Amino acid sequence: MDNPALGASPSRTQEVSRGVLWPLSGFSIDTLPEWLIWIVLVVEVGVRIAVLGIIPGNRRPATAMAWLLAIFFIPAIALPLFLLIGTNKLSRRRQDRQRVINEALLKATSHMDLTDHLLACGEQLRGTITLNRNLGAFPIHEGNHLRLLGEYEDAFEWMVEAIDSAQEYVHVLFYIMGDDPHYAGPVFDAMERAADRGVTVRLLYDHMGTMRVKGYRRLRRRLKASRIQHHAVLPVRPLKRRFSRLDLRNHRKIVVVDGERALTGSTNLIEPHYHRPSAVRSGRRWVELNVVASGPVVTGLDIVFASDWYTETEENIAERLGIDLQEDEDARGGSLVQVVPSGPGFPDENNLRLFNDLLYNAVHRVVICTPYLVPDDSLLYAVTGAAHRGVEVTLLVSERADQAVVHHAQQSYYEGLLEAGVRIHRYPAPDVLHAKFMLIDQDTMVIGSSNMDMRSFSLNLEVTLLIIDAAMVEQTDAVLAQYMEVSRPLTLEQWRQRPLRVRYLDNVCRLTAGLQ
Template sequence: MTADDWWKIALGVGFGIDLVIRVLSVIIIPRNRRPQTAMAWLLAIFFLPFVGILLFLLFGSRRLPKKRRLKQREINDYILDTTEGFDDVSHDHPWLDPVVELNRTLGAMPLVGGNTAKLFGEPVSSLAAMTEAIDGAKKYVHAEFYIFAHDKTTAPFFDALENAVKRGLHVRVLLDHVAGLRTKDYYRTVRRFNRMGVDWHLMLPIQPLQGKWQRPDLRNHRKILVVDGTVAFTGSQNIIDPSYNKRGNIKRGLQWKDLMVRFEGPIVAGINALFVTDWYSETDELLLRETSDVPRPKLTNALDAQVVPSGPGFAGENNLRLFNSLLYMAQERIMISSPYFVPDESMLYAITTAAQKGIQVDLFVSEIGDQPLVYHAQRSYYEALLKAGVHIWLYRSPTVLHSKFFTIDDEVAVIGSSNMDMRSFSLNLEISVMVHGRSFVEDLRGIEAEYRSKSRELSLDEWMERPLPARVLDNVARLTAAVQ
């Protein structure tokens, strides 16, 4: 057989494999996926068949391993059995009841009353408040953050954890594996944990030699601190310097601006139950309910609150369903702050429909971006939003507005770790807390006023005059955002 014959055989085999890949892709990829996500994967495979199918095999499934999904179902029963505060719920919000039931159906957490909340709009103040809470701990500390980094800014927080261990408290720490590896001080941080004697574990570790493997970009993005079951913090802030200790950020003068909330009341048990869920997933240890013996006084302006967990451990996209339900219920105004705003089609319709109905919709995003693909994908939605009547506010550089919350009228707010992007909807484990109460929304209005004073409004005329290369880049980036 000649070399030409071998070449023809190889060409035929290659053509056959290529054809099989394309045909099977059309059959398999659209199954249980959004049309835009399936189309993005199909485009990648049809243009680059072998590279595309390899990427799909690595990143195409957003499901966690079966063992972890079974643990999630098991822990849901635990959450229901360890919840207090049903009797304290105010019953003056019948329009909100369907959303509460939706959240219960999807994530098992109930609505509980008798809560208080305090906002911290600066990383320095929130870090100091969390450190102070740890210093006052008497039983235990549960700390779960997407990123932990021991640096000059966070050193007092780490010292507080160490002192809690020395006082004989059980200090448990969870941090995301991949996010940690990407930080400059990861190995110094874990050595610090070891010296401190805290009980720490990695979340969603990528350790194939130890049998720990799932899609590499499925991440635990939650930020949670619980002290003694009486105080809890959550929001957008990681335990790291606001520059994220990156040379490029420091050179550009970039600083992250976050928003955290300190809760007291029955909602703390719900937030802690989410920590317990993640602890169980990573360690196989189911923590027993540690009740608080601190009496809870009746409050005149107490808040109703509900924890809404989301992520690939759940069958539905809990946060997206919550967000859309509330957006359609708005009657007067919607205010959104999200550092990474890449909505799916359903959310885009919900927001633009609200604006077209005459509801005031304000979107606060950063003037600059730290993640180029996400930044340009986000910009591709501005034209549709502006044409619908959405007011887009660009928080001025060099600050990266990292706060994640939104308000509906003067009644309801949602705050937590979740961005309004497809990654947070489908790939990340997130925490959102829905809060019902005018006083809390009024406090967020103060945050909104501050953001507005430091932002400039983007006009449709200005946006339509941007250069053609920028438009092309935005639209191409939008395609990549759908590949999940």
């Protein structure tokens, strides 16, 4: 019998609801009618059963488990978040357009055989080329002439000179843009001059990446007042019917002039402090590395730009590109280069598969220079596996990344890497080493826009160049030597002595890496 002093005892339904429903509801339901509690109970159980069969589909097990744990323990937050950003693929419309482009490219280049130079390479390297061809559709070509631009100002000076020389068209794509009088401003001036003299200037920029920059509205007004054809890529338009995950971004950096000259690499179209007052106060600059090119690689970069233009604007500019596939096929000498596009428009993680393949094929040394290293299990095993089999593996990262969560997530991997024999060097703060390249042995390298993190593998549209050329590797080694001269080595003993609070933050932030 109920004790009047304690009040009426709760019904069996209310007792069950307290044990099951509280995570989803987030509020007390004791006062709800019993019939309503049963409805919520059915929904609660139904949601849990549904997510068990939905979330693991086509996801890494670690990613699926992270989402499931979040939804089971903090569903009121995690479930809406999953519905908002739980899929890492572009819309079906964009994926269909990318597939059409890949099929057309494969058909147009299906007659191209491996060059004699490539046939002299090892069987494993030829396998890497075939992997890239099947995933990203681009063949490999020799006849490319490449040059590194290691100083921040060099890339902007090159862009101004190249755009001022344009006769037919200029194609520009950047993740981040910001106007200023000394760096990006002169590039915008050159684009405006080119457009005014009748050159077709097409400009793409990532909406989310650029809209966060101070002065964005002023830049938009400048572009609208010019003859530059410009579009925001993957625009955030919550009121539009066409919706995709908010953090799917176009992270590529490409400049092509008349189909003859091109630039790609790590830099954005912005001054070296990235318009951040805190960076100006601390003296922090972003350290970049870019490559400028002529030869068949320009065709590949131009096609990547054209595919982004097509998916964003529905305008097919393929026939207006300065492309001569026969000339590309006949090119000889110079560097062997293959363009490798990647991103959520592709069914596979093209850049991750390339990096892993190269790591497993390395014989003597591997150098990884990246601002963000948050690997998935496959990349982590590839890096540590190379070190365990006697390959000299060197990792060069920033002492302090510009994003706190990524900084701590990255640090959570250092102990395991050091234990495996990976040598870690940290570029001194306050600067951010933003260069992105990997060297394999003495004749192979990759360079481009891709970081070594799961965002670049799954969420960002990236472009990477695979280069087979000992002379280019030697050029990059010279830049690397400059970085290493000022960097500080990190030892296992030193790292194990870090404060407990830092270790705790590292491990907590590592959990967020799984929510992709």
